[in-house]
Amino acid sequence: MPEQIPTWRDARYDMPVSQQLARYDELAAKHASARARIELVTRGIYDPVRHGADDRPPLTVAEHMELLALAECVARTVRHPANVHHAVLAGVTWADIAHIVDSDELTVRRDYRRWADDQYDLNRQDPDLGMTADEHAAATARASEVV
Numbered sequence: 001m002p003e004q005i006p007t008w009r010d011a012r013y014d015m016p017v018s019q020q021l022a023r024y025d026e027l028a029a030k031h032a033s034a035r036a037r038i039e040l041v042t043r044g045i046y047d048p049v050r051h052g053a054d055d056r057p058p059l060t061v062a063e064h065m066e067l068l069a070l071a072e073c074v075a076r077t078v079r080h081p082a083n084v085h086h087a088v089l090a091g092v093t094w095a096d097i098a099h100i101v102d103s104d105e106l107t108v109r110r111d112y113r114r115w116a117d118d119q120y121d122l123n124r125q126d127p128d129l130g131m132t133a134d135e136h137a138a139a140t141a142r143a144s145e146v147v
Helices: 017-043 061-078 081-090 094-100 105-125 133-144
Strands: none
Touching (some): 094 105, 105 133
16 A cells, blocks of 8 residues: 555646646556456457457556546546636526536536635735635626526
């Protein structure tokens, strides 16, 4: 077992998503290849000439944990709440957003308001980050609008 269990934040969060995905793809391909070989051997149809004679070891526990952490990191990165913010600013309706993300309007509006609150809190701690009071008020009003 690894000394420290990684979290999604540990999964190279400082790397661009493209690099996170490349590492994820590398581990996922290694995992699929090892499982495919095991399946072929189990079925009795493994042919070293046809399927390759090289050994395909399964992922280690640490690699499984890294794969899981990377998947979560990538998901959280590309599913960032700022994407909803930019969509709303561009004119996408709450109903459309709810449909796109397979949710309901109430949930997406609530999640957006929480994100806006967090951004405002961030701005109060560091004025160079997050949403100003005016931006927060506008975001809160957008989330509350009834169409």
